[in-house]
Amino acid sequence: MRISKSRYMAGLQCLKRLYLQVHEPGLAAQGDGADVAIIQQGHDVGLLARELFPGGIEVDSSGGLGQAIRATKELVANPEVPAIFEGAFESQGVIVKTDILQRRKESLWRLIEVKSSTDLKERHLEDVAIQSYALSRSGFNLASVWLAHVNRKYELTEATVDPRQFFLLRNLTRRVQNLQPALTFQLRSQFRVLAMPKAPDLPTGPHCTNPVTCEFFHHCNQPKPNDYIGYLPRLHASAAEQLEEMGVESIHDIPDDFELSEFQRRVCDTMQTGEPWFSADLKAEFEALNYPLCFMDFETVNPAIPRFRGMHPYDHLPFQWSVHVQAQPDVAPEHFEFLAMDNGDPRPAFISSLCEALGEHGSIVVYNEQFESQRLWELAGWLPEYTQRIRDIQRRLWDLLPVVRKHVYHPAFGGSFSLKAVLPALVPEMTYEGMEVPNGQAAGLAWQAMIGGDCSEGERQSKRQALLDYCGQDTLAMVRLLEALQSAAPPKP
């Protein structure tokens, strides 16, 4: 039985997870497009880090692990090789692959683990520690271990990214050394669990989603009914424990005198009566609206490696907007939209077309103002000639989310106020189900695939249509939601 670095990390999270990965991998949930995108992003960041070590050679692993280990040894023995990428090592059943090994003086080496995160996380130390363990026990002369992670403050000022500025390097040697005794102990436990005839009987808990959501989550955590007390928003662990001790598992059974926050009591009441709640002050909120109403929504991607000048790692790059303009109440809205269709900088066309569609008058209705407003500020920073127009747009923003949060609750919200939860409850004829692009993350993935150049023309057109449908649906949803709220609002007291 062998333990790779990723298995070791899985075992650190939960020994049962490790066991299932090895013995019952078929029970794991299938990864989605988002997983693939994260892996691809990590790969791109890894390739960029290699530019810090010119002359480095990648180990060919096409012939399997044994061949990769032999090839690594040959490169280590060759003093002309300044750095090795993807070096493979095995010692006492532990297999690791190293991102970068840099040759230092006197046959010593520096290990560099590359991460696409913007800071050092506790699990990175464990990740590097297991590599250090395997290398040291293979007789490899490791002088120091480092982490290269993304520098969030880096700004792209030239046509290409400067890896020396993009990465921050941290020396973890001492901290990793301190982990070695615990690591040896942990490895022993992992090998012992793997030799067991069946998976260890371990309880579920917060570790099932921390530091990552376990791929066996649905296997271990049986689905709960919709009225499960754990779905009561922001229910404190001690309150949940108290209810469980009282034998209460359903929201319907929570006693009237059990202490809950005002919001939790409201959720509880609507669940118990099955009736939605609309506050008496809801109608007054609409008095701040000025026609024409512009319902606006943006789609963005936030790549680790900035693509255009002025951008930092993980800045949002807006590529699509949708606006429905309603001139008067009860008049059919007019639809305007923008979608960047190539891999050029979308920002200038995005903002100029948006300004035109929004005109200069009327409220701009959004769902979660913070997101759109922040994107507008960033656009003003990149394209200062639009600053005044952007300020004018920001002054007109009217956020539907806090209005719903403060004045409405429906048992079908399930404790969530996201548009995807609120819409089907209040406007049941509108749904995102069955849409090719059903959410913002999928939109980002579809757009990147569309402009990436690997799509046939047919696929490109199909993705384009799916993106337009999705973003258009978001703004039409706000139109319908506002109408539903206006007609459901109780008359003013």
Ligand code: SF4
């Ligand atoms: S879902 Fe939780 S208990 Fe089950 S294997 Fe994963 S981490 Fe372990």
